[in-house]
Amino acid sequence: MDALDAVQRPGIAAGSTTAAPLVLLGASVRALGQSAACCGWQVHAADLFADVDLVEVAREAIAVGAAGGVAVGPVAAAAYPWSLRAAAGRFPPGAAWCYTGALENHPDLIAAIAAIRSGWFSSAPV
Numbered sequence: 027m028d029a030l031d032a033v034q035r036p037g038i039a040a041g042s043t044t045a046a047p048l049v050l051l052g053a054s055v056r057a058l059g060q061s062a063a064c065c066g067w068q069v070h071a072a073d074l075f076a077d078v079d080l081v082e083v084a085r086e087a088i089a090v091g092a093a094g095g096v097a098v099g100p101v102a103a104a105a106y107p108w109s110l111r112a113a114a115g116r117f118p119p120g121a122a123w124c125y126t127g128a129l130e131n132h133p134d135l136i137a138a139i140a141a142i143r144s145g146w147f148s149s150a151p152v
Contacts, residue, residue, distance in 0.1 A: 047085075047118045049143065051110045052127025056080040059087075070121065072113035074106055088113045107132050114139045122146050 045068035050058050055073045063069050063083035071080055076089035090109040107129060114123060124146045129136060139145070 047121035049114060049117045049121050049123035051114060051123060051125045051139065052129050053106070054127050058124070058126050059083055070117040072110055072117075073127065086117065088116070107135055111135060111138050111142075115142055117143075119143075 045066050047070055048062055048067040050062065050069060050071040051073070052058070053074050054077075055071045056075070056077045056079055059069045059071050059080045060083050069084040070086045071084045072088040072090050073080070074089060074091070076087040081087045090113050091106050110129070117123075120143075122144050123139065125136065125139075136145075
């Protein structure tokens with residue numbers, strides 16, 4: 027048993043080996059995704075890049091599109107950041123979500139996503 031095995035990981039309920047899903051949204055969520063995976067969460071992520079290191083730790087990673095509206099990944103919705111709303115709807119129902127990567131500058135988007143899934147953050151008008 028290593029030191030991490032002795033600590034209850036927040037993404038895994040006591041007595042369970044099943045990780046809880048967590049949706050991560052932002053311009054770049056790879057650092058948050060790596061941290062969440064290390065803590066035992068089942069990562070579902072959408073950002074502009076779907077970097078290789080995010081894909082390695084995520085159950086699902088989606089590149090949502092470039093600022094000019096060009097679709098980079100499978101979600102061909104409005105230009106970033108609004109393409110994150112379409113991506114948010116594709117992840118497991120009931121999974122909580124959190125954001126990073128300057129989404130705090132888009133309170134209307136945060137409110138729109140919060141309308142379709144619960145989140146772990148301050149209210150939209152931060």
